[in-house]
Amino acid sequence: MMSELLQMMKGKTQSDQAQVNYAKMGEFAGTYFNYTTEFLGPNSWIIDSGATAHMCANLKLMNRLKPYIAESSVALPDGTKKHVTHCGSVTLSPDVTLKAVLYMPSFKCNLLSVSKLSSLSHITILFSSDHCVMQDQRTKRTIAVGRLVGNLYVLDDFSFNQDVIKKYSLNKDIECCLNARINDVDLWHKRLGHTPVLVLRHANVISDNACELGVCSVCPLAKQQRLPFLSSETYSENVFNLIHVDIWGPYNQFSVSGCTYMLTVVDDCSRATWVFLMKHKSQTVTLLENFYQMVLTQFDRKIKTVRTDNGLEFVSEKCQLFLQNHGILHHKTCVYSPQQNGVVERKHKHLLQVARALMFQACLPSQFWTEAILTATYIINRLPTSVFWKTPYEVLYNRSVDYSMVRTFGCLAFATNVLPQKSKFTKRAYRCVFVGYAFGQKGYKLYDLDDKVLFVSRDVVFHEGIFPYKNTPDSSNEFPFPVAVRDEDSTSNQTTSVPIHDSAPINSVDSPHHSSLHNFNPLPEDNSSVPVLRRSSRQGTKPCWMNDFVCSSSHDVDGSPKVASITPSHYAVMTVISTLQEPKSYLEANNSPEWRLAMQVEINALEANQTWEITPLPPDKMPIGCRWVFKLKLKADGSIDRYKARLVAKGYNQIEGIDYNESFSPVAKSVTVRLFFAIAAASNWHIHQMDVNNAFLHGYLEEEIYMSPPDGYCLPPGHVCRLKRSLYGLKQASRQWNQEFTTQIVAFGFIQSKHDYCLFTKKSGDSFLVLLLYVDDILVAGTSAELITEVKNYLDRVFTIKDLGVAKYFLGLEVARSPQGIVVTQTKYIKDIVTDTGLANARDATTPLPPGIKFTGSAGAKLPHPDVYRLLIGRLLYLNFTRPDTSYACQQLSQYLQILANNI
Structure with missing residues (x-):
């Protein structure tokens, strides 16, 4: 082959x-x-x-x-x-x-x-x-x-x-x-999600020699990206030809001076930086005007161009008028393009990096962040930049920097006490922390660790290897309260601490506290004569943020109030309240004729309702127990309204499958309640409210349940109460009541909703009624007041109800009607939460959660009472009914119901 x-x-x-x-x-x-x-x-x-x-x-x-x-x-x-x-x-x-x-x-x-x-x-x-x-x-x-x-x-x-x-x-x-159409490039481009032609060729769905794709009108709409920001290689030839301006803040921590913003100005030529601290953005234009005058006076130059973003403070009419009057060009960045003002944006990054390092090094409390920012500005202005490899200070003043006055931020310092001494044994120095360099003075900014005041001193001895706050536990959260400024410009021998809010130039728009490049030299040029500094005699005023603190009182808060100072009516109410006590057991209540009568009234009501029948206990059955619960009903003035005794079954002894099968009972959904009020307001319906007396006693039991006789109720030996109707405390009591109510209301002509089993509607001719049930609270609304009255009369015949009239207070919701609509609030509910948590005198918060808060989960010590936390979260969740702005905060906090720590 x-x-x-x-x-x-x-x-x-x-x-x-x-x-x-x-x-x-x-x-x-x-x-x-x-x-x-x-x-x-x-x-x-x-x-x-x-x-x-x-x-x-x-x-x-x-x-x-x-x-x-x-x-x-x-x-x-x-x-x-x-x-x-x-x-x-x-x-x-x-x-x-x-x-x-x-x-x-x-x-x-x-x-x-x-x-x-x-x-x-x-x-x-x-x-x-x-x-x-x-x-x-x-x-x-x-x-x-x-x-x-x-x-x-x-x-x-x-x-x-x-x-x-x-x-x-x-x-x-x-x-x-x-x-x-295998070679149709446009078709394949559309088939495969507007894929580029090069990818189509690699996928072999078009040939290599296929024609190029034409203009696609969809691709730019779906895929177009921003053009790259090319780095600028041009710099201003002269100082102040161009300045970059921007605002940083607000920071979530008030400084010791109450500032939360800072205005940053950067010269494009020298990269010199000025930082102005602000409480409000409205100070921006005034600070720019002052800066313009400073440049004109100190450097004999005029600012030619200002570059900013599109912040409202920069595009406002006042700012534009100032720039136009001085012939200053205003360059604004495009929307969402901070890169176009990258000089000042990067300067913010640099300032914060240095300031963070200073704070971490010194372990100072976060309230001193502004001092760290100002010190960082002072340092950066005296370090070479990558533009000319010269310091901004050299470019502006044409002389080299003297680093002999620089000290370590946050270190221990002792400032000489230059005041006339009362005694030979008075301390000669203050123990302080170095917190920066003073502007306009030849001295250092110091914080007195003992008197808790800020002041400036020229006679300072530094210990740069010691940081007083470094060994302080949890120094990051410590607030040295109060912070004031020591003023030593008076001949008075008395030491007066003036709050920084009133006297510090940080808060003054006319003389803002800022870090600059001016000739600062804390070392005296001539030590031959040291003038005696005087002390101020001005009296300090309490800062506004201390208004809700009780700092002092003319009355003795430790002693008890005198009886003679109490009015007779107040004394009577206090006497009634202090003597009112609710019995904890039957034996205790049986000693009072009022409570014996209340128990007899409850027994009579149960017998009239045919709640049970007396029968011998079958040998194969085990009865459940019961107990009395006593409650005083008070009037608005604190006096007693009535004594209430209620018989409650011990449902925790019930056995599933024998004493009960199902226990679920529906209630009206929150969204249904909202919709109910919304439709009633839009349609101008009448809204009335009812409450069913002893609601749970109206349900009929399907199971065979035997109960021991209550205390004080005499039965023959071996006899017990076989329950025919539900009783408070039984696991199925709420379910049986709901079924009985549904049966009776449907018999009256109402239709039960398939989406919410507690919503019922009825149409009669041109009239329409809506009924809402929440356990034993009923709301009914409709176009006809006569039909509402008929519903009330029918329910009263069947169950015995309490007519509450026009709805005003439903499930903790306060309902107010006006010609414009219906207002639903939870004011009382909120006040109860605030009172129960001990925050009645706390300051209001602007947001439900502090901005920028981060949760750490299980880190930190465990909460001593986690149940209190869970209870509070549950109450806040119910508050979302009328306060949806708290929903996000509740959602975040609800994630830690099982992992509870102090610093969640």
Whole structure:
């Protein structure tokens, strides 16, 4: 058989029949096939799963030919070798290109290697009984179909015909989709989510030579991004030609001076920085006016251009008028483009980095953040910048910086007491913390650790390795209260602490406290004569933020009030309240005739309602117990309204499946209540309220429950009370009452809602009624007052109700009606929460949660009473009914009901 094959390769055959039909088979490269070169033609390819490389005998089919340098011959199965002269590629179709194809002139056929094709492309070949399919692995698209010629699969010119491909496609639905306008770039661009053409080419859904995509109107709307912000390489030639201005804040921590904002000014030429502390943004324009005058006076220059963002304080009419009057150009950034004012934005970052380092180093309380910012500004102005590698101080004043006065922020310092001494043993220095450099004075800013005051002194001894607050526990939260300013400009011998809110220039718009570059030198130039400093005789006033603190009192708060100072009516009320006591047990209540009468009234009501029947206890039953609960009902003036005794079953002794099966009872949803009031207000309906007396006693029991007789209720021996109706304390009491109410109200013509089982509606002619039930509280609203009265009369006959008239107070909701609508509030509920938590005298908060607060979870000490926290969260959740602004705070705090720590 092998010899026969070799003869066919040489153009010889054993019979003429093979010239017309198929040649007989031989073995070549592990494949059995019938073959005649004349029949297949020079462009046909034999698909060979055993060939290790593509082999071609037709030079006209090959592209990119280059001499073959490697092993120059291929061994055949009979042991002979064929010489390889070149290597190149062959394009079978726009989708199939064979690479690394060997050209052998003496070879008589073309072989396509399956392994080489799969490894060098995303093409796979699937074989069947009469044909094979060449398919793209990624798109599952059929590329070509091979025919079975004898026993071998062959690719020829018909293999890539689209009609043939459609006939033999493996998945005609996929092929139909993929082949539709295959070269339509716009179509594929839309199909695949407006994918770029380059990606489409890599996905092989369009050909490499497909035309480029035209203008797509959708892509800019969906994908357009901001242009990159190129770094500026231009700088102002002269100082104050251009200044960058911005506001930082508000910070969530008030400084010792009450400031929360800072106005930052940066000169573009020198990078000199000025920081002005502010309490309010409204001070901005005044500070800019003062800064302009300072530049004009101190540097004999005029500001030419100001660059800011679009803050309201900069685009206000007052600011624009100031700039126009002085001929100053105002450059504003584009909306949401802070990068255009990047000089001052980066300066804020630099200032905060240095200030944080100073605060962490000194461990100062956070209230001193403004002092750290001012000190950071002082330091940065005296350090070289990357613009000229000179310090801003040098550029402005044309002289080098003297670092001899610089000291470590937050270190221990002792300031000399220069006041006339009362005694020879009076302390000669104040123990202080260094908190910065004074502006306009040749001295250091210090904070007295003993007197809790800020002051400036020139006679200071520093201990730069000691930080007083570093060893103070939890110094970050410590507020050195109060903070004041020591004024030593008076000849008075008395020490007076003036609050910083009234006297410190930080809060003065006319002389703002700021850090600048002026000639500061805390070391005296001449020590020969030191003038005696005087002390101020001005009296300090209490700062406004201390108005809600009781700092002193003219009365003795430790002693008890005198009886003579109390009015008779007040004394009578106090006497009644102090003597009122509710019994804790039956034995205690039985000693009072009032409580005995109250118990008898309750028993009579239960018997009249046929709540139980007296019967012997069956031997296989276990009775549940009961107990008395006593409550005093008081009037608004504190006097006694009535004595209330209620018999309560011990439902915790009930056994599920025997004494009860289900205990769930629906109540009106909060959204239903809101909608009820909204529709009633919009339709101007009448709203009335009712309360059912002893609601739980109206439900009928389905289970067989026996109860021991209550204390004071005499029964024959071995007899108990078999409950026919529900009783307070039973697990199913609420459910049975709800079922009984539903039965009775539906019988009156109401329809129960399928979305809220406690919502009932009734239509009678042109009138419409809506009834809402929440346990035993009822709201009814509608267009007809007469129908509302009929509902009241019917419910009173069935259950005995208390008519409360027009709705005013429902489930803690205060309802007020006006011509404009209905107002629903929870004022009393809020006051009760505030009172119960001991926060009645606390200051109001601007937001439910402090801005920027971060919860740490379980870190910190555990709460001593976690149940109190959970109870408070539950009460706040109910407050969301009328205060949706607290919803986010409640949601955040509710995440820690199981992980309770002091610093959540």
